[in-house]
Amino acid sequence: MIKIKYSVFAGLIFALIMFIYLSITSKMDIAVVVSIFIFIVSPFLFYLKLFSKIDFAGKFQKIDKKLVIYSGLSNHLKDGITIGGTLYLLNDRLIFQTNLINFLKRHELTIMLNQIAEVETVNSFGQISNGLLLKNRNVENEKFIVTKREVWKEQIEKQIVK
Known part of the structure; x- marks a missing residue:
């Protein structure tokens, strides 16, 4: 459950940063639409990328x-x-x-x-x-x-x- 919270929080931060950037450089309508889209999509991507159950560390040999x-x-x-x-x-x-x-x-x-x-x-x-x-x-x-x-x-x- 904590992993989902972190993913949603990361998505919120990313959407907020994009909203601020786009509201300064573009129209407010574009900033709102893109930020909402980012807030909906990015938590899934963050969760899959950061917290997937695939353990890649076991594949590589340890190098002294x-x-x-x-x-x-x-x-x-x-x-x-x-x-x-x-x-x-x-x-x-x-x-x-x-x-x-x-x-x-x-x-x-x-x-x-x-x-x-x-x-x-x-x-x-x-x-x-x-x-x-x-x-x-x-x-x-x-x-x-x-x-x-x-x-x-x-x-x-x-x-x-x-």
């Missing part, structure tokens, strides 16, 4: 932060969609775990470093220089969008040599 050599926010290109998460480099593997926002495409990917044949820097969207392509020996290639891709490449290659 002491073993992490390098990590950072990343996007994994999967099925033509970039999915946000965190990429971890350990001494023998790379682990990508999606963040909480990606509840539809939630996944974890582990790539053993001894399976990586080559690490390349590539451009994402044809022009932005932030892509990292891992060419694997046995499975398909994996592409990530990272910040400091040169550092990622250097760190991965350093661990592969070891």
